Amino acid sequence: MGSKERREREREQRKSNILDTARELLLEKGLNATSINQIAKRAELSVGAIYFYYKDKEELFAALQLEGLELLHEAIRKAVAKKAAPDKKIRAIAMAYLQFSEEHKNYFDIINYFLTSPETIFSPELKSEIDEHGDASIAMMTLAVQEGIDAGLFKSVDPKRQAIILWAAFNGMIQLKKLQKTILAKNEYISLYGEIVDRFLDGLRV
Amino acid sequence: MGSKERREREREQRKSNILDTARELLLEKGLNATSINQIAKRAELSVGAIYFYYKDKEELFAALQLEGLELLHEAIRKAVAKKAAPDKKIRAIAMAYLQFSEEHKNYFDIINYFLTSPETIFSPELKSEIDEHGDASIAMMTLAVQEGIDAGLFKSVDPKRQAIILWAAFNGMIQLKKLQKTILAKNEYISLYGEIVDRFLDGLRV
Amino acid sequence: MGSKERREREREQRKSNILDTARELLLEKGLNATSINQIAKRAELSVGAIYFYYKDKEELFAALQLEGLELLHEAIRKAVAKKAAPDKKIRAIAMAYLQFSEEHKNYFDIINYFLTSPETIFSPELKSEIDEHGDASIAMMTLAVQEGIDAGLFKSVDPKRQAIILWAAFNGMIQLKKLQKTILAKNEYISLYGEIVDRFLDGLRV
Amino acid sequence: MGSKERREREREQRKSNILDTARELLLEKGLNATSINQIAKRAELSVGAIYFYYKDKEELFAALQLEGLELLHEAIRKAVAKKAAPDKKIRAIAMAYLQFSEEHKNYFDIINYFLTSPETIFSPELKSEIDEHGDASIAMMTLAVQEGIDAGLFKSVDPKRQAIILWAAFNGMIQLKKLQKTILAKNEYISLYGEIVDRFLDGLRV
DNA sequence: CATGAATGAGGTTTCATTCAT
DNA sequence: GATGAATGAAACCTCATTCAT
Structure with a gap:
């Protein structure tokens, strides 16, 4: 048997x-x-x-992306696991995301490749499934912001919206990595990435 | 003759x-x-x-991108032309960029298509020329931030870095437009885009 | 057991x-x-x-055709069962064939698909077996013509030849069904089919 | 130049x-x-x-079929050119068609292949063009029948319908060529083909 | 008996690029 | 300057068939 x-x-x-x-x-x-x-x-x-x-190329590449999203989710989950102040948590998630983009550059690129390509490549069902996976990671950032608000540290803003804003900004910055040696100095994008968090936390605090 | x-x-x-x-x-x-x-x-x-x-496909597509960058530059130049307070100027540039992404969706997509694709498509020389064009637009945002600092309204931060951060965040958010109907509500990305400016200006002010 | x-x-x-x-x-x-x-x-x-x-694709498709030929034979057998004048019998067989082509369109198409395709697909043995099955249906038409001759209603022609001629004409007409909306009006082929019988019976009578 | x-x-x-x-x-x-x-x-x-x-396979094969239809039309035109009694003309067209099916077996098969295949292979436009070409050949048979009616030799039937019936019967019979050596004796289909005309003319005469 | 994984040739079609005219 | 015919590799995908399990 x-x-x-x-x-x-x-x-x-x-x-x-x-x-x-x-x-x-x-x-x-x-x-x-x-x-x-x-x-x-x-x-x-x-x-x-x-x-x-x-079944076809699409299914193969979608599988790749799902793999990546799961890995990402796990990385963020770990980063946020230990008890910490909300702003520390946010910074931890930010850094986990940056780290993921470097350690799993392959997956990160794939995720972003499909996210930002103006061509729609996946079927609606697939797209939906993929988006849901992405949602899970956002949820953890949302939670961190919520904690800050509850603790009276942050302004009373919509926490999920802040999570999305941060995620968008992070993505945008990591993409600028390509501009190294032209507009940006080598690895300047990393310190800029850090400064995003500074600026946003400043903007968030009461 | x-x-x-x-x-x-x-x-x-x-x-x-x-x-x-x-x-x-x-x-x-x-x-x-x-x-x-x-x-x-x-x-x-x-x-x-x-x-x-x-000469070849590459040269053709690069020409397209340059075209787009010039148009973008012009749009931002107009937005920033009238005298205004630094924060208003920043907001004006932000809105000009968003508007450009919608009114010239075609050019915007092309710019971002090449910016975010992990494939290196252009020769170094071409890439350089293209980046310089992009630089010109950033310069105007830099100037607005500088004015804010000079006027004592903003913290004493590196103005060009803030310009880049904003630009990255804007791009990142506009890309999320694709997630409408799954993660985001229709046109939610626009109000999120606006909130980026709020949060960032909050974070910038002394 | x-x-x-x-x-x-x-x-x-x-x-x-x-x-x-x-x-x-x-x-x-x-x-x-x-x-x-x-x-x-x-x-x-x-x-x-x-x-x-x-054993292979060929055998599978041959089985399908045999199935169809058996069904056809049965349909014609029923049509010709009741006692009737020879010309009525011929018309009855004709109509049974037309009806079969519509009610068992699938089988009819398969039979004709293989019959008319210039590609030789089946092995000689298979082909022979299939032809024999077809033969059985022709035999019944032959009998009807024979009865007409014996009864002094029809000219003294070779009855099997008339059966084959009729069968050929029927097939030819049913195939024209495809021309509906171009050369033929909708369902005109049916009334034309009927007219075949008229004309041939006219031609057959002494 | x-x-x-x-x-x-x-x-x-x-x-x-x-x-x-x-x-x-x-x-x-x-x-x-x-x-x-x-x-x-x-x-x-x-x-x-x-x-x-x-442009693609379809266009290539459609071109082949059109070629064939033109050749056929020409062959029939020649057959019907000389003055003759209507029944002679009909027989001449019949024989021209049979001859075409043998001398241009290639074209004939192609024409019939597409005509009888249950799969629709051509686009509507193509199909239409092809059908029109076929129509031209039918017209000549129609004319011959009309002459017979006008001359008082034939019953007063719809001449185009008779043309179509004959054409269908001819096609049907030529397809039976494949049954040689099983149901039919060698070349028996030719004499059967001739008998179609006999029977039909008998049926047509007043 | 039945499964389903594997093959690899072959199908249609598109592509960037060249070059004789 | 401009044309458009030609190349041939490479794209995605499907097929009938086999065979170890």
């Missing part, structure tokens, strides 16, 4: 193997330049095998 | 015609679905003609 | 289930858009199972 | 060359088995070149 379980396990492993290769290539060459053929070749699989596990 | 000028004029007109068509297609179908062949067909030109005016 | 019969029954049921699905898909998407994989998926069977019951 | 004309001529020649190869393969292997790749290879052209001349 147990042969069914083994099959199941192998199946998952294969899927994950394909995902690994896809991620690798996606980050090496970008979305358009990453083809199923290439993934197959590098994963030492036949093209057909990939299509056996993933 | 003027035959040289006429030629020059025709040449410019032709280039601009190509650009118009390219922009149209780029926004209709996205970057990698826009082919030189398609541009040629819609512009009622031969493929060869396009290659005569633009 | 009966376990062998049960097996046999299950086997037949499975085969018929496969056939049902194949027929469905064949009529939905046409011959070459219907794949074994698709049949397997829709029949909720494994690909291997289909190959267990049918 | 004249270089434009030469280009035009070369273009036509190339298109016709592609068509020749496509026709060849289509008749050798049937529709599904004929791929653009194969056509390109045999025509000693690149795949892209074919797509330069024909």
Whole structure:
């Protein structure tokens, strides 16, 4: 017995193997330049095998993004786990996000690639599922802001809106990383990222 | 006599015609679905003609982006033209940028398309030229912040850094427009955009 | 005891289930858009199972055609069952055939699909078996003509040849159904079909 | 000068060359088995070149069918050219059609392939154009029947309807050619074809 | 008996680019 | 200056079939 379980396990492993290769290539060459053929070749699989596990390119890339969002959620969860003052928590989340963008640059880029691309690539259902995953991470920032308000430290503003604003600003700044050596000095974006938190906390406090 | 000028004029007109068509297609179908062949067909030109005016695809798309950056610069210049208090000026620039992103959605998307794509598409020289154009717009925001500091209204912070921070936050928020109907309510991003300025000015004031 | 019969029954049921699905898909998407994989998926069977019951695609589709020919034979047999004058019988068979083409459009199309396709798809043995099945239906028309001749109503012509001629004409007309809305008015082919019988009976009578 | 004309001529020649190869393969292997790749290879052209001349597979095959319909029309026109009694004319058209089906078996098969296939393959516009071409050939048969009626030789029936009936019957019979060696003796379909005309004319006469 | 993973050739189509005219 | 024919690689995806389990 147990042969069914083994099959199941192998199946998952294969899927994950394909995902690994896809991620690798996606980050090496970008979305358009990453083809199923290439993934197959590098994963030492036949093209057909990939299509056996993933219905099409879209499904494959969506899986990648979901993976990334889960990882991100986990990173933020850890950052916010220890007891701390609300502003410390916010800073901790900010730093966790920055760290994630560097340590999991691959996933971060994928998430943002799809988030910011003006082309709609995923089906509505997929998009919805992905957005929900993203929502989960925002919720933790919202909570931190709420605590600050409850503690009388912050103005009485809508906490979720502040969370979204911060997230938008963080994203915007990390994207500027590309401008290093032209508009920005090397790694200047990191200190700017930090200054976002300063400025926003200043703006938030009563 | 003027035959040289006429030629020059025709040449410019032709280039601009190509650009118009390219922009149209780029926004209709996205970057990698826009082919030189398609541009040629819609512009009622031969493929060869396009290659005569633009060395390759890259050069063509870079021209598009430059066009957009110039338009943006002009929009901001106008917004900041009239005398006003520094915070009003900042708000005016912010609103000009938002307005630009809506009225010239096509250009805005192109600018951001290239800015946020992890693929490096342009040659270093091109990238540099493009960045410089972007710089010009930032300079105007920098100036507004500087005025606020000089007037003793704002904290004594690096004004250019604040300009960059604001710009990053603005971009980040406008990108969230895509999340309408999932995470955000319709047009919620606009009021969030406004709140960025509130919070930031709060954080900036002495 | 009966376990062998049960097996046999299950086997037949499975085969018929496969056939049902194949027929469905064949009529939905046409011959070459219907794949074994698709049949397997829709029949909720494994690909291997289909190959267990049918040696290959060809055998599967031949089975479908045989099914259809049997059904057709039965329909004609019923039409000709009651005693009637020869010309009435001929008309009855004609109408039974038309009705079959409409009520069992799926089978009719399959029969004609293979009959008229210039590609030779079946092996000689298969083709032979299929033709024999078709023969059985022709025989009944032949008989009706023979009766007319014997009764002195029809000219003394070869009855089987008349049967084949009628069959050919019927088929030809039903195929014209496709021309509705272009060359033919809607359902005009039906009244034309009727007129075939008129004209041929006129031509047949002494 | 004249270089434009030469280009035009070369273009036509190339298109016709592609068509020749496509026709060849289509008749050798049937529709599904004929791929653009194969056509390109045999025509000693690149795949892209074919797509330069024909938008897609559909357009290529439609061109083939139109070619065939024109040839058919011409053949019938010739057959009916000389003055003759209406029944002779009808027989002449019938024979011209049969002859066309043998001498231009390739074209005939293509015409019928698309006519009888239950799959709709052409776009409505194409289909319409094709049907119109077919209409032209029917018109000539219609005229012959009309003459017979006018001359008091035939019953007063709708002449176009008789033309369509005959055409359907002819098609139906020619398709039976495939049954040679099983249901029919070799070339029996030819004499049956002739008998269709006998029977029909008998049925038509007053 | 039945499964379903795997193959890999082959399908249609698009692409950026070149170059003879 | 401008044309447009040609290339051929590469894109995504599907197929019939096999076979170890």
